[in-house]
Amino acid sequence: MIEIKNLSFSYNRQALLFEDLNLVLEQGHIYGLLGKNGAGKSTLLKNIAGLVYPQKGSCLVNEINVSGRPVSVLEEIYFLAEDFYVPSLTPAQFVANTAGFYPKFSKSDFYTYLKALDVDEDAVMDKQSFGQQKKAMIAFGLATNTGLLIMDEPTNGLDIPSKVQFRKLIASVLTDERCIVISTHQVRDLDSLIDTLLVLHEKEIVINRPMDEVAEKLTFGFYADTEGLKVLYEERDMRGSNAIVQNTANKYSKVDLELLFNAIISGTKKIVEILKA
Template sequence: MIRIDELMFSYGGRCVYDGLSTYFETGAVYGLLGKNGAGKTTLLRLIAGLTECSGGKIDIDGEIPSKRRPELLDRLYFVPETFSAPDIPVIDYATNIGMFYSGYDADAFDRYLKEFEVDPHQRFRRLSFGQRKKAIIAFALSLNTSLLLLDEPGNGLDIPSKLTLRRMLSEYSGPGRTVILSTHQVRDVEDIVDHIAVIDRGRLLLNMSTEDIGRRIMFMTSDCAIHGALFSERVTGGFVNILRKSMDDDGEPTRKSRKIDMEILFNACVNGNGNFGKEVEYAL
């Protein structure tokens, strides 16, 4: 488990985090959602130990990531949004770096590259941004680390590649593995995440499993905004409303709900009354 306690971080005179406390459970796939500049990349770098916090603490199963102990580094990998690669073939990069990870699987790397349609013998710097991104994601998955951090993994990928990535991540996830992927493109992750964390201007607005969200609130389409809704947003053809879920005497919902709309949920968190996350938490 990743525990974050009273995290403080500033750079260039700008306070990014001022007392952030939360946790990420083992065995879950988290969608870390936020606008551009919300602090998503900074948080991932802090968790990866690439940046040191100015106050507070990050603990990963008893390890402090900023200490960069080999035992922890063997179990985590961070895929940045942009990647500066050496001028060597993709396969050589994987062979040279993979030797430092006990879980590296060369056969899996080759399989992932084929699924992404990336030539393993092509030099990194001759690949397009999207091809380079797919190569480093394939490498990350082949390491079989227990903690995988991906910053905007869908950026630069075409639609077929995004579908392939979703399938790969779904297959990769499971007990003992935690995946945290940041994005501002909410639709890219809604089919694969089972936990949602929303941050905005350094504040955590929501951190909850999709199962718990589904137990607490419901999404309804209507011609007009529903009175008493936690949040309503105009869409094509009417409104999508977020309501507290109510049950009848048999424990069945009194109204039929559409599936969780992650984009509407995100908008409710960052554009609502500022207390939406708390209202969801206490909806039961």
């Protein structure tokens, strides 16, 4: 589906955000892209969507270079940016003007998603709150039924019930023919949603692993006392430690994405080595 080859990118041709980055993303998966602010998550997504152009390397979608922005590729990509513009139109008017760019767009799906997200189909979008605008654009993106769905910080601005509904809808639209990539700094919003974890750190993808594999190799838990444990990373408080240890007992634990992310960006190389092995 997506193949990034030796991609190097910068905005000022001096400080590279990526250098010889390689990544393959497959259909049938929901990828969660994590990284520190400024790591280049949004820029990576824009490269995938063909909205910016690398200094070196290429990004292929279905074996076609997106830099040329051919119609056959664009009609299979929907990109919801973190910062977006909504026109002074109702959702129905927006669909009438925009849905034609996406051959597999479904009006019935769109109105189903609007209802699920509690969006008024007759309200003028630019008069609504940011959260309502975001939900209207999420509904549109899901209804395009594109093979590649890219969302940058989609839960930003949503209240808790809307985040719950968002996770349900994303899980419901995944098919074997669809690839979904979600970037966020709100790590807990991806809990129980993504099946594959991507971590962008220091100009490269340091983690690209299925969540099941992460759970097989690492154990996450709270320990009153970590003495005697081979702790890979821990965060202490007055009651004890939230810790990551290597899973040598073949016991499953729920992956703590926030703890894992903190461990990786803190420079805990052993965890990266274990997950890459």
